[in-house]
Amino acid sequence: MTAMAPAQNEPDLSFLLDHTSHVLRTRMAVALDRIGLTARMHCVLVHAxxxxxxxxxxxEIGGMDKTTMVVTVDALEKAGLAERRQSSTDRRARVIVVTEKGAALAQESSRxxxxxxADALGSLADADREAVLRVLNLLVKGDLETPSESPRPARRARQ
Incomplete structure (x- = not known):
C-alpha cells in the first residue's frame, strides 16, 4: 500500500518565497560576476x-557572520576596491573605505x-508589480520581520 501525501489546501508560501529568492539570487550572482563582484562585495561597497x-x-547590514565579512573585505582589498583604515572617531575601530575604483564599480553594480x-518584475503589469512590492514590504515590516528563536535554527540558503 502506497502512502499518499495529504492534499494541500493552502498555497505553499515557503516554497513560493524560497524559489523566487533562489532564482533572484542566482540571476544576481551571474550578473554581478560579469564585473567581478559577488552580492556580498556589492553590499559592502554600497554601504561603506x-x-x-x-x-x-x-x-550586520549585509547579514554576514564575522568570517564571511573578513573574507569579503579581503577580496575587496585584493582587488583594490576598498581598504581597512582607522576610524576618524574611534582609534580602536577599523572602518572600510571604498577606493575611487571601488566607488566606480559600486555605481555600476548598483545599476x-x-x-x-526590474527584469524580475518586468513580466508583471504595473498594478501587480506595485502590489507585490507593497505586500512584501508589509510582511517584512510586520509578521515576518524577526526570525523566531530556535534551539535548532533554520539554515539560510547558501549564496
Missing amino acids: LGEERTQIQLA IVDQVH
Missing part, C-alpha cells in the same frame, strides 16, 4: 560608501542590481 562604517556594522530587479 554612504558613511564611515566598521566591518561589524557592515556585516546591475536595479536591472536584475
Whole structure:
C-alpha cells in the first residue's frame, strides 16, 4: 500500500518565497560576476560608501557572520576596491573605505542590481508589480520581520 501525501489546501508560501529568492539570487550572482563582484562585495561597497562604517556594522547590514565579512573585505582589498583604515572617531575601530575604483564599480553594480530587479518584475503589469512590492514590504515590516528563536535554527540558503 502506497502512502499518499495529504492534499494541500493552502498555497505553499515557503516554497513560493524560497524559489523566487533562489532564482533572484542566482540571476544576481551571474550578473554581478560579469564585473567581478559577488552580492556580498556589492553590499559592502554600497554601504561603506554612504558613511564611515566598521566591518561589524557592515556585516550586520549585509547579514554576514564575522568570517564571511573578513573574507569579503579581503577580496575587496585584493582587488583594490576598498581598504581597512582607522576610524576618524574611534582609534580602536577599523572602518572600510571604498577606493575611487571601488566607488566606480559600486555605481555600476548598483545599476546591475536595479536591472536584475526590474527584469524580475518586468513580466508583471504595473498594478501587480506595485502590489507585490507593497505586500512584501508589509510582511517584512510586520509578521515576518524577526526570525523566531530556535534551539535548532533554520539554515539560510547558501549564496
